[in-house]
Amino acid sequence: MQCQECGKKPATLHFTKIVNGEKTEFHICEACAREKGELIPGTPGGFSIHSLLSGLLDFEPAAQSGLGPKPQTIRCEECGLTYSQFSKIGRFGCSSCYRHFSGRLDPLFKRVHGNTVHVGKIPLRSGQQIQSRREIEQLKLELQEKISHEEFESAAQIRDRIRELERRLADA
């Protein structure tokens, strides 16, 4: 079997990548393996996670072809990358690409992550406002809970906390 990266040398490394139960096999030569991407700590040689992902990213939502602008003409105004370049190389050019390609990205995120909305960490300093908004939403849920259990004293405390956060947001 020939190496699937260079097509020249015989493939001596064979490995399987399984994501969400979907199995993909890779056959590459040692030279190509060594040249590529992330390494596994403690193993000789190495191989790339990126070449494995290109299959996932080479992705044109079928339902959208024929609708809206052609991918070649969608372009990030900040860095100049086109959507079709993006889908070929699988990399964004800058953080604004996310905004300029936004109409097309959710199906991709859905397919890669099964989700489209971040729920994790928020930057400590620059994300204070987002943090406050999230906290207010959480507190409002708690408030409803307390009211429905007729725990009015703690409900009042939560309401005060919400007001304080809302005031701080307005001042910012």
Place this chain on the structure above:
Amino acid sequence: MERRRFAQDALSEWMKTNGPDSEIVISSRIRIARNLSRHPFPMLATNQQSREVMEQLTGVARDERLESFGRFDIFILSELNELEKKVLVEKHLISPGLANESRGGALLLNDKESVSIMINEEDHLRIQCLYPGFQIKEAWTVASRIDDTFEGAVDFAFDEKLGYLTSCPTNVGTGIRASVMMHLPALVLTQQINRILSAITQVGLAVRGLYGEGSEAVGNLFQISNQITLGQSEEEIIDNLYGVARQIIEHEKAARERLMAESRVRVEDRVNRSFGILSHASIMDSKEAAQRLSDVRLGIDLGIIQDVPPCVMNELMVMTQPGFLQQVFDEVLNPEQRDIRRAELIRGQLLKSESGGV
């Protein structure tokens, strides 16, 4: 030229201590990807922009903001020679991408080599924390605090809906890759490995094993990592990985017990045979070395071999890589010479540890 510290020692300081479950989990690693909000990602940055990014981010180390995480050295990639870069890659302190392709690439490395921070790799900033054994939560705690330290000084590209914006869409959201490197010889020997690995991948995790000819992974090492970075919190991602890895540890332990109960002599033969060959062979290629070192490592964990400390095995895994070999012997080696030097080095290390002088 004077050798840099990272090039002298095969084993990073952090690998010399034994972590929890270290007879099965070699290491735990957290990597987080971050980008500055006002610069194009490294792929499209001009040389000037890459330099600015490097200045800003190395500045955080220069200002000594990182000092609670150790003493950091700043390495500019273009100032390192080929062999030094190769050694850093073999020790997993930088990626081959940073070594070979980066513009304005830099590395911030702490004295224990447990924190390595890559600048201008695929993303502007990649923070990597390594812990021995099974300590993935500890690694996240430290990585997150380092993240906060950088964020105190620079503006990260962050979107309220999508989270941290990264060059590759597979990292967007948390930008986190949590992984554990596991040594699973008994699951391979008892042919349970494929069943177990395919079962655990049903839950958003990826398994990477490096396969040689046949079905056995080279060195029986498997890396298990999260695949999803968007729509799960860091804690969920880490808890998920932790829970699955914990189950694999139990399966590997059970398989080791079964092996010893049912085929003790065969296991002893395999271990001792590999030990004998490593102690006496004159030519050793890297694949055979990895497999035999795995056997010996299993023998140590099962108490069959008692005079060799487990960290010697970790050390040999790194020392027997081409770049490090050339560093040790201080000469350029062709593959054939490498196999001879590799055999020599392994013999020396095993002899040294047997006579008690590690």
